[in-house]
Amino acid sequence: MRLRQKYRMRTPSTGREVVVEAAPGVDYVDRETGEDLEVVAQLLPLAPTAxxxxxxxxxxxxxxxxxxxxxxxxxxxxxxxxxxxxxxx
Ligand SMILES: [Zn+2]
Incomplete structure (x- = not known):
């Protein structure tokens, strides 16, 4: 059972997108630029899901x-x- 919601996140300056299994209260940054990632979309199925x-x-x-x-x-x-x-x- 996966409890964490998956998000598609984008680096604003490069437009590169990654899929992150995000935990609440954690800020995600781009590994190369150090920028805060912006959330583009939630992936279906929504967590929690088997x-x-x-x-x-x-x-x-x-x-x-x-x-x-x-x-x-x-x-x-x-x-x-x-x-x-x-x-x-
Ligand atoms: Zn049924």
Whole structure:
């Protein structure tokens, strides 16, 4: 289970972007320029999550119980909490 939220962060002067698993109350700076990184976006799925897969069509399936989209690397549906059928069955 991943508890920390992942963010896409950008260095203002160079536009370089990195993905950071950020902890609350910590300032993140660019290793080369020393600038404060600005947050560009939060990555889905939001923490806490049992899935490491990005929220993208190729990583999603429909729960066979509630028909909601869930990540393929999960056994239990995050919407209804039930155990989903194995993939490919
Ligand atoms: Zn479900």
């Amino acid at each position: 899935s490491e897969l990005p929220w993208a069509v190729e990583n999603l399936r429909f729960c066979n119980w509630c028909d909601q989209l869930t990540q393929k690397d999960l056994n239990d549906c995050p919407h209804c909490g039930r155990r989903m059928d194995p993939l490919g069955s």
